[in-house]
Amino acid sequence: MSDAILLIVSAALVNNVVLTKFLGLCPFMGVSTRLDSAVGMGLATTFVLTLTAVLSWALESFVLAPLGLEFLRIITFILVIAAVVQFTEMAVQRLSPVLHQVLGIFLPLITSNCAVLGVALLNRQAAHGFLESLVFGFGSAVGFMLTLVVFAGLRERLALAEVPRAFRGAPVGFITAGVLSLAFMGFSGLEVQ
Amino acid sequence: MTGSVIAAVATLGALGLALGAVLGLAAKHVQVAGNPLEDKVADMLPGSNCGQCGYPGCRQMAKAVVQGEAAVTGCPPGGRALAAALAEVMGVSIDLSETAEPEQRRAFIHEDQCIGCLRCLSACSTDAIVGGPKQMHTVITAYCHGCGECVPTCPVDCIEMRPVPVTLKAWHWPKPDDLSEAA
Incomplete structure (x- = not known):
């Protein structure tokens, strides 16, 4: 149990996908202008990331490894991710049409979110088992959502701030992201007893 | 060598088919929910x-x-x-x-008064207004459907809705009075 908590904390904070591994930067910059759409995007990505982490583990250990087809890893993972994203889009459209409209193009773009493929590949690299894959996928997703929401909150305030003209819009967003990344480096000194 | 090629193709094909079947079922399931x-x-x-x-x-x-x-x-x-x-x-x-029956009207821009502010462009639902920033705008009459949404957006009031003149090309037989009777 403590192992699982350790893994979640490490995936969400210490090795945060966005701010430490620099994966999934497009939704991080693209959907972070409003807090509510950031929360929606975070939830959708959490669902997709956790599900694909488990599914790709199952594919890797039950199909690819026994057949000796490890060279097909990336393309099969992408296939699974695309299918899960398509499914999520249908589910969101049914459960919350408003959210579907707010997320718009970013929902299908989860397919090309490198954090999703990255976590599936990192799971494989670390030789995680079923439970570890699930926990690591969920922890990374929580970390992704956390940074997305925090950053969206920052940008909502930035929109009201008096920013020098040359830095208005995206540039100040990137600078803020850099400062946030520096702040998250503080977690690497975290020692769990 | 050939074995692994066949295995790879078969695996990917089977995977694609399985995922497609799941998605197809899901789509069917969701469609029932919509009206x-x-x-x-x-x-x-x-x-x-x-x-x-x-x-x-x-x-x-x-x-x-x-x-x-x-x-x-x-x-x-x-x-x-x-x-x-x-x-x-x-x-x-x-x-x-x-x-x-709505009177057929089309937007008309008094081009000598247009200041090129682009506001009517974004109001047009059929993209029937063309123009650039600080350039004169004009209406593509064939695409205008006469909704009049652009009129209040103009800061210099240079858009007006004009009735479509009856010409040989625009004239058509009058429509039947009561379509439900004819049906």
């Missing part, structure tokens, strides 16, 4: 989201019509033909005598 009548009504509406009915767009109007909140005669660009068709789909009887 097929609403889709039908939305397809019948003009689809230009001009907002003359008082709803943000045609999709919202379709929803209101299906729920009985909006009258089937509520779409001005659709005119009598649409009202009669909608009444038939919704199974209600309507009195078409009060639904006037």
